[in-house]
Amino acid sequence: NAIIITELPYQVNKASLIEKIADLANNGKVEGIADLRDESDREGIRVVIELKRDTDPDKLLTKLYRLTPLQNNFGVIFLALSDGQPRQMPLRQLLQEFLAFREETLTRRYQHELEQHENRIHLVEGWLQALDNIDAVIEILRAAPDGSTAKLEFQNQFDFSDRQADAILGMPLRRLTGMERQNLENEFAELSESIQQLQTLLGDRKELLKALKKELRGLKKRFGDARRTRIIDVPSSGKKRKAKPPVNFGTVDTAPSPAAAKPSATSTDTTAPTNRQSKPRQTAPDLELTTEVVEDSPPDTVNTDGTINFAPIAEVTAHTMPAKALKLIPDEPDGTPVVVEFLANGHVRRLTPETFNADDREFGDEIITQTEDSQIGASMTVLLKTGKAYNLVIKSVPRIEIEPEGLPITQLLPPSAQNDQVISTFSLPENLDEQFVILLTEKGRIKRLPASELSELSNRGISMIKFKDEDALAFTAFADAGDQIVLATSTGRILRLEANDQLLPASNRAAAGVQAMRILKREQLVGLGVTGTVDPVLLVSAEGFAKRLTTQTIKLSQPGELGTHMFQFSSKTDTIVALTTAFPEDIVNLQTTAENQFELCVDDAPLASKEHKGERIVDLEADERIAAVYLPMLMAEG
Incomplete structure (x- = not known):
């Protein structure tokens, strides 16, 4: 029997490895080696370890892996530039970033080629038109006192552009031959076909990706060689x-x-x-x-x-399970539909659709702020105040039969996140490539992040935004291109932005965003709404006043502006506590400082102008104020 070594780990010296194996054999730490030879040559490494009779090669190899650098672990920092920012990425994301970079490079190349071809065909088209009217062109040249006059006459009579007129004035006489005309016609046909192909590639991403694959296959054919390393999936300890x-x-x-x-030696009860x-x-x-x-x-x-x-x-x-969790409840296989309820106190629970829609279901004093239709085996995304995003596994959410009041959301996240504050929870949309996540910080910075950045969350979570000056995440929302983003402050100032690449360019997770709104002293942001241009938003004040504003009545602004004052307060002590979208028949839950709860149908709030102070929607006690406004509850489907 023999063990033959044909390759070594990265940065492992062959001579040092052979010396180490020999020392282990001589010192008796490794038994079963009869001979050790180095037969390496220019064709590659070959170290032969001959074994004694009855030696188990697998056991010996395991011991060599443990005692020598024949097996070695080393860390790799995958650091790459993404959108001009250095970022650490896992291998999969690194490859995805490379493909995205190649796609962007190919797009820029095709755009440049298209521009060059369009410029060239513009000149060729002018030359051909001049040849079609050669007698008139010669007559203009004969009659013109100078080149400027001839150029102007060309533009007036034949509608030539400046570049075409200059090209005709500089055209040599050989262009007038029949052979040159045929060459120009052939060039015009080739350019037309090439422009059509480039427009197809730039207008159809599938065709662009086909071209990218073809280019990568060509590179592989020219430069590819046999892979020397293997990527294998080995479960590690603690995972x-x-x-x-x-x-x-x-x-x-x-x-x-x-x-x-x-029986235990220290136990008196031997039974x-x-x-x-x-x-x-x-x-x-x-x-x-x-x-x-x-x-x-x-x-x-x-x-x-x-x-x-x-x-x-x-x-x-x-490690023992809580007593409540030991109830004999049938397991739910993957794919089982469930309803997830999020409460105003930060707790979460799940229940069956039948329980959710039961006519005799009793509700306590809790406020259900959000419900989501989901299924066992799925997960949701949780965004925290520190700007980190985590996966919330639906199966880990307690059933209402076990925990009627639910458990804190952070308790279901990794330990490092359990002292954080939840900002939002949501399920990822199917069309990730077309959706963006709007992130708004307490100090008024805003960022438009592609939703695809959330597609691969790890157990450690990922940071979605880089903060400046001890900032924190305040609000989040999904937005399509062209949606209207409405922000409000506690003093009644409102700012409207449009979600587009000019005002709010899409950025990566490492970016800090741009200043959306200037926040003055003694005021704070109270809400973020994403609407269409004709949809209304709801404003609620601390003293119980409310009104609705149509989005189009709010001035469209640039990032960094102050916004417009859109709420007239009845007293100097009143402030805005919330801004939210206000679709017809939506129900908004209000909670006061005295822990009283009210429901408000948004239709009861008047649709008014910016000069209107709104109407009182709830009667409060002398020292009572509106403390929180919860967004409309989403109903689950049966």
Whole structure:
């Protein structure tokens, strides 16, 4: 038997490796090596390790991996420029950024070629027209006292452009021959065909990607060589992995091990079981128990052959499930429809569509601010005040039967995010390439981020915006190109921007955005609305006044302006507490400082001008004020 080494890890010296293996063999740390030879030549590396009889090569190789640099781990920082900003990216995103860069480069190249061809065909077209009217052209040249007069006469009589007229004046006499005319006609036909092809490539992204693939295949054919490294998927310690094969918790062999059958030396009750397997389990084919196992973490481990090793009860401390979670509730397979409810106190829970739409369902004092139709196996996106985005796995959201009041959203996120504040939660739209996320900070900076940046969230989350001067995220919303973005401050100033590439160019996650609105002292942003030009927005004041404004009545502004004062207060102490979209028959929930709750149909607020102070929508006590306004609740479909 022999082990033959034909390649080495990055930056590993062959001579040092051979010396290390020889030292281990001589010192007795590695047994079973009979001979060690270096047979490397100009064709490649070849180190031969001859083994003694009865030596297991797999065990020896495992020991060599552990004791020598034959196997080596090293970190790689994938740092690349994206939109002019240096960013660290995972391998997949790095490749995607490269493809996006190649697509952009190809687009610019085709645009340049199209511009060159259009300029050339413009001149050729002028020459051909001059040849068609050669007698009149010669007559103008004979009669003109100078070139400027001839040029002006060409433009007046034949409608030539400046460039065409100059080209005709500079045309040599050989252009008048029949052969030159044929060459010009052939060139005109070729340019016309080329322009049509370039316009097709620039107007149809599928055709552009086909051209990109063809170019990449050509590069591969010219410069490609055999791959020397392999990318393999190896589960690492501490990472989550699926337990395979699936474990049926109702039919597990629970025979206790001899060690588990012995009584504890410190226990006085020798009849108490020291292993959970010694106690009969209730058979339940479908329990709501996760099949995800964190290696080296849980007290119970699932082996690769499907068997389960249970730890003694005395060892199960922080890893045990809450008592409520141990109810025998049937598991929900992936694809099962559910409704996710988000509450005003920051909690979240899930329930079945039947429970959600039940006529006899009783509601407590909680305010449901948002509902989402989803399914088991899906996830939602959570944006936090620090500007980070995380995945909220729907299956991790507690069922209403187990946690009637739900759990805090942050409790379902990684530990690093559990002290943060949730700004928004949403499901990603299907047309990610056409949607943008609007991010608005407390200090008035705004950013238009492609929604595709949220498509690949990791467990550690990703930062969606770079803050300046101790800023924080305040509001988020989705917007299409051309949508109207409306901002409001507590003093009643309102600013309207249009979501387009001129005013708000799309930027990457590392960008800080632009100043959308100047925030004055003793005021703050209170709302962000995304609407059409004819849609209304709702303004609510702290003293219980409200009115609606049509978006088109708000002046369209440039980023960084002050905005327009659009609310006349009844008293000097009143302020705006919220701005939100106001579609017909929407219901808005109001909460006061005295913890009273009111519902407002947006149709009850008058549609008024900027000089109008609004109408009182709720009667408040002397010291009571509107504290919060919650957006319309989205109803789930049955």
